[in-house]
Amino acid sequence: MHAPVLVLKDSLKRESGSKVRYAIIQAAKAVADVVRTTLGPRSMLKMLLDAQGGIVVTNDGNAILRELDLAHPAAKSMIELSRTQDEEVGDGTTSVIILAGEMLHVADAFIDKIHPTVICRAYNKALEDAIAVLDKIAMPIDAQDRGIMLGLVKSCIGTKFTGQFGDLIADLAIDATTTVGVEIGQGLRDVDIKNYIKVEKVPGGQLEDSRVLKGVMINKDVVAPGKMRRRIVNPHIILLDSPLEYKKGENQTNAELLKEEDWSLLLKMEEEYIEELCMQILKFKPDLVITEKGLSDLATHYLSKHGVSAIRRLRKTDNNRIAKACGAVIVNRPDELQESDVGTGAGLFEVKKIGDEYFAYIVDCKEPKACTVLLRGASKDLLNEVERNLQDAMSVARNIIKNPKLVPGGGATELTVSAALKQKSSSIEGIEKWPYEAAALAFEAIPRTLAQNCGVNVIRTMTALQGKHANGENAWIGIDGNTGSITDMKERKIWDAYNVKAQAFKTAIEAACMLLRIDDIVSGIKKKQAPGAAPSKPKVETEADADSEQILPD
Structure with missing residues (x-):
């Protein structure tokens, strides 16, 4: 007689195959669409209501997604991406979601024709090549030069709500991070923002009264x-x-x-x-x-x-x-x-x-190896948003102190990477060529979204940009997020930190690969009981009892 095999009824819900993959791609696209309009200096704000009736007004990708209540497990794992990005480098939380959503969206076309493992292999190859292109176009800078640091932090938080207050937030961020920076040998410095910089928000006064206390x-x-x-x-x-x-x-x-x-x-x-x-x-x-x-x-x-x-x-x-x-x-x-x-x-x-x-x-x-940033402002909501922007600015300053390298902003980096990958795709043989080309196209989502949020003609702008990047020489040509015009990022001083971009690419592609390799969603949630009914135990059958349909007693 065979050993009894336990079968649980009524307790497992299961979806599998291509149906699951399509559902995952749809969920990822839906999450990306939520934050798509918050990219760039001309971005829109979102007003979020939490369970207690409090409101949050922000365009910070991580802050928005943190408040969302989602049911789909793939959508939840997309939200984790922005949290990872925020904890690791503190900026680029919107970009990483848009990029991951686009990577999954372009895979939609051949998910039935090509095995997901092959798609993931092509994506990983594209990631390696993208990081190589980043290394090539990265520009080393002197982290001690306050003028350069100020320009960089300003360009990174120019997309935020506090961008309208000029140098104020960038100044506070640089003062705070340079105060708590400690030498850890071999010319390296470590900056512990979380433990040694305290942001104290006191409503009242004007935003201009905010300052960094040396203590x-x-x-x-x-x-x-x-x-x-x-x-x-x-x-x-x-x-x-x-x-x-x-x-x-x-x-x-x-x-x-x-x-x-x-x-x-x-x-x-x-x-x-x-x-x-x-x-x-x-x-x-x-x-x-x-x-x-x-x-x-x-x-x-x-x-x-x-x-x-x-x-x-x-x-x-x-x-x-x-x-x-x-x-x-x-x-x-x-x-x-x-x-x-x-x-x-x-x-x-x-x-x-x-x-x-x-x-x-x-x-x-x-x-002092610790400091407090005193923020003054009209209301609590305003101060909360200023604090979120300040945290991003301090993270950018910390990234530059740790790894003093810059890459062009305004979508120029993504366009350069995209053009380089398109050129390389012609030398790739076999079935991996298609997903590799698709990954190259996915990088264009960032400049395209920037153009959309500026209100310019997206098709014309993207065609002009692709033309300029086709030969791979104009790596610094991108979109000015304020006007929508095509300009040289070096002249406009629109930069991004190397760490932020590299982390965004890695997180987005690795997450897309992970989600594409899912072929089953199994949930062990019991069916909802009628109100007042006694909780039923899952029915258990053994192979021996299967014919007689004997159920074990409750």
Whole structure:
């Protein structure tokens, strides 16, 4: 007798074959069409409503797709592309979706005639050749030259909402990234935007009031405003990761007191313990004590008596930033404090009131390796969009510091790559020639979308551009996104970072290959129950029972 084979009924939904591939291509195209109009300086904005009723107004590809609620699994994986692009290089989130959508769209024509593995092989070959062309046209620059850096960051965020404010956002981004850049040897620098640059948005004032602080700003006030100083010049700062209050028992501790004196003894022990803690700190003569945990009233009394200001319940991330800015070391136990742990790098500690809230500034640091960008503006929605644009600008500045190479913007890079691949396709033999040619055409989606968003005649513009790129010499000819005219990108200073373009090409083609190789979508979701019905278990048959249709009992 055969071993019983379990068959699950009612619990698997399955689609397979070319039907699935067509559905995937349609889903990818639909996602690409959502963000298509947000490419370039003449892009449209999207207004998104979230589940809580909040609104987001933006043209940032990643921010738009993040808010979408999609059912199709292929569409969800397309959204992951923009997230990957955003985390890796911080820019080009719209381009990568449009490119991936186009790569799948051009494969539609021969998905039935050519096996997907062959298409993927041709696409990967096209990717290798595209990166080779990028390397050829990339222009090395001096990352220390502020003028060049400013031009580059401006051209990369010229497509954003804040492009209308001139150099403001680009200046903030360059100041912030150069502040936190650290040498990691062999002429390389590392810039940790996520951990060491804090963007603090405070509604009110004008956007022009925004600035980069050479230090850290936190939304906190001193513990006892009446007794503690709110302004200290050249403060000595101690950072703690431990509470300055009586140590509680690990679990609910019960103490049985038999005599009345025991109670006063217990209180005395608590007071002595806190006094001992404070004395261990005070012997280093600090001006400011900051702790991530609690700080009791008694500790506040001892500290304020000795003229020490204190801030409590600080976020771990903020504490790390303060440590980087003023050169202090975060200490876990006060009895382990050393002279070298005290931070002396800050020039000023000050508490200011902005609007209804108090903010503590630790600024004018000598060599800050962390900073805060203070953004002012009319409304929360405006500030949120400015922050998104600033993050992109800082990512671009970081990419240039890490890999100082430029490629032309305005669709010129894609047209150059497309022309080079078209020329090369004539030397490819066999069935791979067709998908390779299709990949070459797909790269033209970026300049075509730019032309559409400018409102110019797309066919004429694209024909003229293809003519200029046909011989492979005019690598810097592209579309000026503002006017729609065909110009030299070098003259107009419209550039892109090499890292952004290379990452966009790799992500888009690799994702297209992955989606094309799917031939089954199987979901193990049970059918919806009628309201109030008891949940049914999936029916299970064994081979032996199949004839008699005996079902295992619930």
